Amino acid sequence: MRYNKETVMKRITFFILFCVSLSYVPANAQQSRVIAHRGYWRSGTTENSIASLVAAQKLGVYGSEFDVWLTADGTAVIHHDAEINGKKIETTPYYDIKEHTLSNGETLPTLATYLIAGSINQATRLILEIKPHSSKQREDALVLEVLRLVELYNVSEHTEYISFSKNICQQLHALAPEAMVAYLNGDMTPAEVKEQGWTGIDYNESVFRKNPEWVDEARSLGLTTNVWTVNKEESMEWCISLNIDFITTDEPEKLAELIKMGEN
Numbered sequence: 001m002r003y004n005k006e007t008v009m010k011r012i013t014f015f016i017l018f019c020v021s022l023s024y025v026p027a028n029a030q031q032s033r034v035i036a037h038r039g040y041w042r043s044g045t046t047e048n049s050i051a052s053l054v055a056a057q058k059l060g061v062y063g064s065e066f067d068v069w070l071t072a073d074g075t076a077v078i079h080h081d082a083e084i085n086g087k088k089i090e091t092t093p094y095y096d097i098k099e100h101t102l103s104n105g106e107t108l109p110t111l112a113t114y115l116i117a118g119s120i121n122q123a124t125r126l127i128l129e130i131k132p133h134s135s136k137q138r139e140d141a142l143v144l145e146v147l148r149l150v151e152l153y154n155v156s157e158h159t160e161y162i163s164f165s166k167n168i169c170q171q172l173h174a175l176a177p178e179a180m181v182a183y184l185n186g187d188m189t190p191a192e193v194k195e196q197g198w199t200g201i202d203y204n205e206s207v208f209r210k211n212p213e214w215v216d217e218a219r220s221l222g223l224t225t226n227v228w229t230v231n232k233e234e235s236m237e238w239c240i241s242l243n244i245d246f247i248t249t250d251e252p253e254k255l256a257e258l259i260k261m262g263e264n
Helices: 005-023 050-059 111-120 136-152 166-175 190-196 205-210 213-220 233-241 252-263
Strands: 033-036 063-070 076-078 125-130 159-163 180-183 200-204 224-228 246-249
Touching: 033 050, 033 252, 050 063, 050 111, 050 252, 063 111, 063 136, 076 111, 076 136, 111 136, 125 136, 136 166, 159 166, 166 180, 166 190, 180 224, 190 200, 190 213, 200 205, 200 213, 205 213, 205 224, 205 233, 213 224, 233 246, 233 252, 246 252
Parallel strands: 033 063, 033 246, 063 125, 125 159, 159 180, 180 200, 200 224, 224 246
Antiparallel strands: 063 076
């Protein structure tokens, strides 16, 4: 098949534009940023401790994630699992667990003490995960207590919220409509999250592997994207290549180095 000069030039132009489009990053897309999962605990301290928060602040990452539960008598505490020494946090008075010692020697942090530490260096954002509780009533009570303490310690401007519970996300949006609220469970499309009025999706890497188009879809809707918990270098590089806004990791120093290398 023979082509005239004009046809050849059109095809070359099209090919060049196509290649450029593959490398194009929208102007509103920023380089991926680092969130330390339960703080920078691999620095030599303990996850969900105040020391791990301070280590994340010193590292200079975008945010430090932590988990919040409500005791039977209404004290918000920092802990990942639902139980402490076989005692379910939800059904246990704070008095019975307050002396629990973390592996680094700290006693169980309350949300109040954690927020005080977080207020000292506001360059690192507080990524506050509210754990699903046994009933809507318990979840609603915890949301109220969290928002009260965040306001009391004047950290509203650098606190973002995440949860696996749709009810918790709904309550946060209703009571603090200006707050950043991202959904964790991975069972809603970006459009469905946008419809709820929440501000982002924060899904496991496996969800984005199955639905990589959700990153651009979320961006087009004005939603943020976050991926958890990414610890392998290959996975980090894949998430960076997708230009996911935030990457949550147990290896924040390694991830920060990879992102910096990509900028050079």
